[in-house]
Amino acid sequence: MSELNKIVLKIISKGKGILAADESNGTMTKRLKAVNVNSTPENRLLFRETLFSSESMKDCIGGVILYDETIKQITKSGVSIPDLISSSGAVPGIKVDTGAKDLANSTEEKITEGLDGLRERLKEYFDLGARFTKWRGVYKISEKYPSKLAIHSNAEALARYAALVQENKMVPIVEPELLMDGDHSAEICFNRTSEVIKICFEKLLLHKVDLSGIILKPNMILAGDQSKNKITKEEVSQKTLECLNSSVPSEVPGIAFLSGGQSEIEATENLDLINKNNNTNFIMTYSYGRALQQSALKTWSINLKDVEATQITFNHRAKMCSLAARGKWSNELENK
Ligand code: 13P
16 A cells, blocks of 8 residues: 555545635635634634644544645644644645636636645645645536636646645645536536546546545535526435546545535535445545534634534534444434
């Protein structure tokens, strides 16, 4: 087993998943504003430190994706954030893309940037304790999108990123996210997601990326949030499994879904059904941002100093996601 494959398994096996706490300062400011909290470096640290020192980190969270500001922060007790995460047995990770910008000649679409100087930044993050990384390509779905241009240019960037990350002995999370925004059907989501993922793997192979040392972070197959033709949860799980089974090479050890705007319960229930029906050899788990943090953020905003209340809320959510990663979640356990 390669060193990279060992890191992958440490992060996603045994019912563990990933806490995506890599919101940029801009996104985090939006999240904090929504619960009437000032977005200062101290508050951002306090919320994240509260989550990272929760009991559920030991059994439910195999990796945490951080943002540049957070990986360099030190807790009140003088421990660095990567050390705090490692002390619970989880692996510290880092978002390394620098965001999505307008794509020239298809300006309604985005291209993710961050390749310039990436090799040097990766060395710095490795020294700070990171052992895995994330890069997100983002695609909108409509009749004409994603365009061939967006599909190929984002896949090329994802592959160049992944190759550089492995060169620096870290595991790349490869995240091609097709957005839920819009009125498209689940069938269109299925077709476009399959196409995007297939092209991503063509480019990953072209760039000689070791597929046993990556984690794929895709969206689930869902109808658009404005669609009148929603599909059932059972269909979501079946279509998602069918799509991944036919487009992801078998060397890939695991798939960690993004929540992408689903509610906490939806994201948990869908993952649970995916695992109950999992007829593939892939580990299927979570790499959730909002679907792990939403309730905890609300609880925390009531009293920023009430560490216990925030951790109780977070522990419950993490435990439910971990049950779902093993296909063992139920409504009864959710409401217990
Ligand atoms: P959500 O689960 O909130 O979609 O965030 C996951 C993520 O990391 C998106 O890049």
